[in-house]
Amino acid sequence: xxxxxSSPVNHRIDRVVLTGGSSGIGNxxxxxxxxxxxxxxxxxxxxxxxxxxxAEPPRAVHHLSCDLADEAALAKTLPRLREWxxxxxxxxxxxxxxxxxxxxxxxFPEPDAAHNLRMIDxxxxxxxxxxxxxxxxxxxxxxxxxxxxxxxxxQPTPYLGVYGASKAFLLHWGxxxxxxxxxxxxRVLTVxxxxxxxxxxxxxxxxxxxxxxRGGMTAEKVAAQILRALDGRQPLLTTGVxxxxxxxxxxxxxxxxxxxxxxxxxxxxxxxxxxxxREESRDDANHPSP
Ligand SMILES: NC(=O)c1ccc[n+]([C@@H]2O[C@H](COP(=O)([O-])OP(=O)(O)OC[C@H]3O[C@@H](n4cnc5c(N)ncnc54)[C@H](OP(=O)(O)O)[C@@H]3O)[C@@H](O)[C@H]2O)c1
Numbered sequence: 001x002x003x004x005x006s007s008p009v010n011h012r013i014d015r016v017v018l019t020g021g022s023s024g025i026g027n028x029x030x031x032x033x034x035x036x037x038x039x040x041x042x043x044x045x046x047x048x049x050x051x052x053x054x055a056e057p058p059r060a061v062h063h064l065s066c067d068l069a070d071e072a073a074l075a076k077t078l079p080r081l082r083e084w085x086x087x088x089x090x091x092x093x094x095x096x097x098x099x100x101x102x103x104x105x106x107x108f109p110e111p112d113a114a115h116n117l118r119m120i121d122x123x124x125x126x127x128x129x130x131x132x133x134x135x136x137x138x139x140x141x142x143x144x145x146x147x148x149x150x151x152x153x154x155q156p157t158p159y160l161g162v163y164g165a166s167k168a169f170l171l172h173w174g175x176x177x178x179x180x181x182x183x184x185x186x187r188v189l190t191v192x193x194x195x196x197x198x199x200x201x202x203x204x205x206x207x208x209x210x211x212x213x214r215g216g217m218t219a220e221k222v223a224a225q226i227l228r229a230l231d232g233r234q235p236l237l238t239t240g241v242x243x244x245x246x247x248x249x250x251x252x253x254x255x256x257x258x259x260x261x262x263x264x265x266x267x268x269x270x271x272x273x274x275x276x277x278r279e280e281s282r283d284d285a286n287h288p289s290p
Contacts (some may be wrong), residue, residue: 009163014092014141015085016042017134019068019126020100021050021061024198025148027098028223030061040089040288043081045130062088064227068100069122077131084139094143095230096134098170103163103204105269111205116162123166128173135186144187147174151194151243155250155258159266163204167192171236179234187246189229190236192245193222210269212225217243 016033020026021044030050031039043062044050052061062084066077078207085094101123104115131138131145150164153171157164174190181188195216201209209216222239231235238244250258 011144012038012093013040013144013230014089016040017045017081017085017130018042018096018097019045019130020097022048023044023050024124024200024218025193025196025222026050026099027217029099029226032220032223032227034061040092040095043084043088045077045081056147068126069118071125074126074129078129081133086280091141093145094134094137094141095147096130096131096138096143097148099146099148100126101166103152103160103200105160105163105205105266107159108161120166123163124169127170131177137227138186139181139184142185144189145174145177146172146226146230147188147190149174149190149192151192151238153192154247155253155262156255157266158259158263159205159269160270187233188235189226191222191226191229192236192238192240192243192247193217194240194246194264195266196222196239208268212276 005058006008007171013033013036018026018030018033021042023046026046027046027050030042030052032046033042034052041062045064045066045068047065047067049063049065050061063081064077064084067073073249102119104119104171109116127147132187134143137143147170149170150167152160152164153167155164171190171192174188178188178190195211196219197211197216198219225237225239238247250261253261
């Protein structure tokens, strides 16, 4: 189990609705929240239940099993979520973290249109629906919304095009909402992590996580930076200094150039994947299984 981040959160949080606490960044955030001096009540939404290891004393996390990419399943779950938000310390400050998400790597529409549409449903529609459903509670409690976008949001991302565009939606919408809601006492923080060591890359169809020489960030570091940012007032957090510099540069490039630059980077990864796949099938042909 990786080291837990220290969690010096001064901003009081009483209730948390978190999506995707079963893995990666969401799971690290869940653990970090549970180790706060005054841990909030947490309700997790994902398809599988999160494991909560080593929280002392052990704390229960309320889990609502839901496929958030399925509009009907989410609609069915919303009344149970409202029930939970009302029963858990009603009136206490609410934090909503829209974290669940997945990507898809390959030339459009690979693997197929349905995969891309599910991605839009999970990465875009579900955060809009959850934020709308909890808007009243967020306002009454002076709460906070955190959107987990990505550094992929700062430029077009060929071969990862629908994913990058879904994160660009979250970034733009998050920053817009931060302005709209600040007079209503609701804080909106949009987080853009760069490559982070989670199951994300495997799920997105990469053969290997493109985490760079330094190995990317750990989910625990990303979670620690998010918790620290909850104490501040900024509407945008790009995690890690290197990611901040790179995203500033790519965000300032003319979009067409930025698309070209990221195409050549991502095409290289695509080509490597394709060549490795061919070598593997050649090996299989040379060494057929018994
Ligand atoms: N890792 C990176 O490099 C990176 C970089 C930038 C941004 N991000 C963003 O960070 C967020 C978390 O990803 P991660 O890196 O922690 O990846 P991860 O380890 O694959 O976790 C993804 C989480 O999303 C949940 N999820 C997936 N499909 C779902 C569905 N249909 N309904 C409900 N929940 C679903 C998963 O839970 P279940 O499978 O149990 O449903 C899981 O908890 C994502 O929004 C991702 O886009 C990641």
